[in-house]
Amino acid sequence: MLRTALMLTCLSLPVAAQTLGDQQLSIVPRTVAEAARIATVTAPTSDFTKPEPFEEKPAGAATVRARPNADAFSQFSGNMPFAHQMNFQLGNALFTKTWVASPSSTLASDGLGPLYNARGCQDCHLKDGRGHAPEGPDDRAVSMFLRLSVPAGSSAQDIEDWIATANEPTYGGQLQDFASPGQVAEGQMQITYTDLPVTLAGGEVVTLRAPSYSVGGLGYGPLDSATMLSPRVAPQMIGLGLLEAIPADDILAQADPDDADGDGISGRPSIVPSAEFGTPMLGRFGYKGGAATVRDQSAAAFSGDMGLSTPLHPDPWGDCTAAQTGCITAPHGQEPKNRDGLEVDHASLDLVTFYARNLGVPERRDIGDVGVLRGKQMFYTLGCTGCHTPKHVTHRLEKQPEQSFQLIWPYTDMLLHDMGEGLADNRPEGRATGREWKTPPLWGIGLTPQVSGHSQYLHDGRARNLLEAVLWHGGEAQAARDGVVGLPATDREDLIKFLESL
Structure with missing residues (x-):
């Protein structure tokens, strides 16, 4: 579909196409x-x-x-407008939908995982609100996960000040703490807190909690020794x-x-590659501005959080790595004659994007x-x-x-x-x-x-x-x-x- 682009110059970048949506x-x-x-x-x-x-x-x-x-x-x-409200409701239905692993009789909802953090968008964004850190060992971190990366020697991105990193070689870009039947979850995020008192004017003391993160129950061997962990609450x-x-x-x-x-x-703009447009754009979404558009952010969540393929991330195994052979050989929900051969087809991604927008x-x-x-x-x-x-x-x-x-x-x-x-x-x-x-x-x-x-x-x-x-x-x-x-x-x-x- 044709799009009318907003043109901008980002620092030393060439003029890059910028858009505000997937409609004309x-x-x-x-x-x-x-x-x-x-x-x-x-x-x-x-x-x-x-x-x-x-x-x-x-x-x-x-x-x-x-x-x-x-x-x-x-x-x-x-x-x-009234004419747009049906699309919002359909997007809401997809946002609250619970996905299941393949193979399944529910062909419109299969393809989850094999490794994942949640079974649906609203599992993390309950009531479209903010997630929370686990409040104890029995509170699974459904609305919070760990990003994983290691330093990289060089960068393929032609973006000024780009800091080259790579996904952790065995576990990928984020820790998935759930797995489909027959698969092994990657591990569990562990948090410990240290009290940090702060004295305010007047003598009141506020005790902050300083967190420290680690991973327990690793399912595929040790993490790379250079692994960097970063928590994310929805x-x-x-x-x-x-x-x-x-x-x-x-x-x-x-x-x-x-x-x-x-x-x-001294604020600086985040400039990131857009999967939607294939060009560097202003990063607007994510805690560090890692996504350029609502569609980019939505597709990345389908892939990384739920292991579902979309037009922007067509791999049916999400964040699985070559080291996780059981994951990449597991059944998936892609069918050539249905849903554009994807688990989340173009129309579904359009609707979820419209809802989120x-x-x-x-x-x-x-x-x-x-x-x-x-x-x-x-x-x-x-x-x-x-x-x-x-x-x-x-x-x-x-x-x-x-x-x-x-x-x-x-x-x-x-x-x-x-x-x-x-x-x-x-x-x-x-x-x-x-x-x-x-x-x-x-x-x-x-x-x-x-x-x-x-x-x-x-x-x-x-x-x-x-x-x-x-x-x-x-x-x-x-x-x-x-x-x-x-x-x-x-x-x-x-x-x-x-x-x-x-």
Whole structure:
């Protein structure tokens, strides 16, 4: 299918094709006057006595009502035309579908594994929310897994600052802790925590938990001695299509890799190969910006998490390696005459991508509360907006109305930042170093307990509340973190109240 491409120049890269979806699109360029108006609308506020115009609608017209239950993240975009709603519901059915191993009588649902982390998308993203770290030996890590890699001597990627790594030779790119009948699971993630006390102004002590990761019960022999482990908790799913629709030029304009303005913030764009388009593109998704589009991210999850083949990853054995002979000789669900010869065919991947792109962002709560407004002012004053950019305006998209020309409030700059040694996983991913992470969006973060039933945050769920998440910030965010430590208790409470309103 033809696509209309958005063209951008990424650092020293040649001009690369960039798209916002898999449907035929028509992007309306901004006029000079329109760009000037957008710059005014997205400029940081200096008035904290009242909410800003449209602040209660973090996704613009796509914002949905904040349901008072666990379904708050499972609604379609508030401005979705009726004609598109069936595709969303079909995508939801595939997202919540439970896959089974081959051979099976359920030919429309077979092909799982042979090695895998989950049997369905919603196993990890329950209610489209955030996963959690295991809470004990009996709590299997269905919504959390370990990335695996080893250093590589050279890189085939023609991307500036690319750090060459390779999958672990025996176990592949991630540890799969489940296996189909007759197969052996790769192993089990093991976590130990060390207490790390932090004393706040006024004498209050907060005890952080510093995690350490290892692998037990290895099913295929030892890991390579140079293996790097990095944990990943499934992130929330809301607003992905709107993040995909932010103009790349707007994101690149915020990059300051050499900290030329001297503010201590030096964000860098992640540039990654897109499986969808076969070219380097701006990395928007994943904790280190490892995926360029929602479709790229969805296909990678089908392959790596569930061992299912898609048009972008046609291998029917997912992350299995040549050393895992039982895996690569096991039955699979690919049939030449059905589903395009794939386990997840083109139409199914389209529907899941559409669903993921259109999960609605709930409206804000209590935005006029005095404590929330004071907390917002502290968020700005402490410099948190140096990475968590409050506002963006998306592209005009003639055939994608849900994401077209919306003023959105995701609180992210979509860039990589050095977050210090405390949060470092010491595992590079593409251009991202072992200390860098992409700024996560904050919209919906206050609804995590309601949707997900817990209050764990950060890439590995180590933070058990929002204050702990803030106290783990270091590197480029060290000054802001130290500012929070020095606040009077009532001011810290207001800051957290503001975050809970997002």
